Amino acid sequence: MAPLLEVRDLKAYYGPTEALHGIDFGVDEGGITALLGANGAGKTTVLRAVCGMIARSGEIRFAGKRIDGAATENIVRMGVAHAPEGRGTFVNLSVEENLRIGAYVRRERKPVAADIGRMYQYFPRLAERRRQQAGTLSGGEQQMLAIARALMLRPRLLVLDEPSFGLGPLVVAHIFEIMGTVRREERVSILLVEQNASLALELADHAYLLETGKIVMAGTSREFQLDEQVRRSYLGY
């Protein structure tokens, strides 16, 4: 399969500090890639660098085009939807307005309306609360909203930062189930950052392990699940 996202020698900086020390990875067209690692390993930084939210150098190609010099909003307009760390909810806007903002760059009215309906099918809780201020939603509901808002772009690549963060196990199971459905039905590729390694590996087909800004292991999810070291350090059995 052709890679949709190709990253080579990516370095990223917070001010003068180098946070990523030259990493290489990719996401296949239609595939799910998981970035694993402990707190502070640089997972979120990778996503921010890909989407142009921090200073970065190296080569990033999306659908064959260089995007390492592009501004965030232009990368989004090429079809990269990012549900960021902290969920990025517009707390003073209604749930439905949040979804509309996700589709801001799409000009066709009818398909957008249809997509809003589809999001409500994926996440019935959001339909119940469509007129409510998004800031009043629970953490799980806000995470659903973040994913739905990202999907409203009709992205080619969905970038998810810790979708399970701070949520109860039932909500997490529901969200991961929806992500599986989304992958089948929307033919969208996913780049996933997740602390819950066992969940992430069930969903993903490729994985990379980050440690202090470097990739220390790369392979298929199966290889990760069978690896003695990974099992002991990250899967807990």
Added chain:
Amino acid sequence: MDQLLQQTLSGVATGAIYASLALALVMIYRATESVNFAQGEMAMFSTYIAWTFMQAGMPYWAAFLLTVAASFIGGVLIERIVIRPVETAPILTHVIVFIGLLVILNSLAGWIFTYMEKEFPSPFPDKPLFHGMITSHDLGVIGVTLCMLVLLFLFFRFTPLGLAMRAAAQSPASARLAGIRVGWMLAIGWGLAAAVGAVAGIMVAPVIFLDPNMMSGVLLYAFAGALLGGISSPGGAVLGGLIVGVLENLVGTYLITSDLRLSVALLLIVITLVVKPSGLFGTTLVRRV
């Protein structure tokens, strides 16, 4: 009783002008988190542009619309050229830039148009209506302001651009992740605020006459209105402006001489800040430190 009603209605008319300018202040405040001290001078300059158009023989409403459009473009340019470079600078920098803008616009107007007071026409014939309850100019001012407020409400509430502007003001980082060009949203916000200010300037000029310092008093009342309603709430600012207008008129008529009217605004500002700093409808800004 008749006098009370008469003074109240006249207060609503001036209040409508304060409300417009207060709304312009709030629009900038929500996007930049600082108060644009130059808002009044921008409105004054717009009024001079309208005056120039009319001197050239243009019909009133044509000059009105053209001025509003020109002010919109002027507002966008000010944001692009002056505000953009200091966007991420601390608040004190913003304040200095706004004061600089105030002085520049004031001096520029004085230099081009002189400091002589000029008469400014009203499009509404000068005659009392409803047994002298309200003048047609006051009624016209209320009508024009109301139209403008409804249009703005519909724009922000129901158009994708309006929604994007609200999103950009609220959370720029998330807005960028939705593909919204946040910089342009801010510029359009400045344009709209300048256009709203232009309407306020044109509406108030027939009453207070046109000169480079005409808006300094009006801006103070608008500040009081915006603070009273809550500097972060557009609806609150409009209501606050109206309250200030009515209060100023009634207090000026019944309690004190009209020379002391401006102190009503200052008193209101102090009372609001002491009793309820977030205003009637504003939200308290909570920030993690």
